[in-house]
Amino acid sequence: MANQMKELEEHMALISQMYPGVYTQVAPQQGRPKPRRRRRKNKTAESGAAAAAKKRKLIDEQVHLLELNFGNEHKLESERKDRLASELGLDPRQVAVWFQNRRARWKNKKLEEEYSKLKTIHEGVVLEKCRLESEVLKLKEQLGEAEKEIQGLTERMDGVSSNSPSSSSMGPPPPFLGEFGYDQDVFYIGQGTYIHGFDWMNLYM
């Protein structure tokens, strides 16, 4: 839940950055939650009826023209508001409210779109992470097998050299001390001699 809220805040910030001309009037309210208010209910039947009379659905043509205007410009200047109001036969206040609500709907829609875009990207990244992890596992397995093979070859070589007359004067045992069973890239080839891994490969492969 907290994560979702954080995500939402980040989206808000993102949208504000994306559309600076539209949502820069009010500074982002950070941190402290605003106190909740309760609106008074209409006490009388008369006031309820009056409210119902005031609140009527806009007809399609009015909405169409408002949408056209909103498409051109999301902000509503005073002159445009008055002109639109007289064209539509509405109160300028109604036009202003319609634009306010329309901006809110538009912002919500943008947030939803942005959220699903980010979600898709996130899913892709998670998938790629899984793929890379399984590849790492596979390579580790291959590495283990290669180490076993090297170990076997080295032991065989040791057996051959210990049969020779000079074997008793041999140096220290093969230095397989590192993480992968050998000390860095140095390999022991018998008779107290160490060679680099690449040289070892050239010699025996």
Added chain:
DNA sequence: TCCTACGTCTACTTACATCA
């Protein structure tokens, strides 16, 4: 420079209309 009034904005909320 400060104060105040006013208009506009967003965010949140309520109330009503509509529809399944």
Added chain:
DNA sequence: TTGATGTAAGTAGACGTAGG
């Protein structure tokens, strides 16, 4: 009939600006 949904409108608080 009822619950869900969409939307017009109310409200608080923040901000910018003009005027005194």
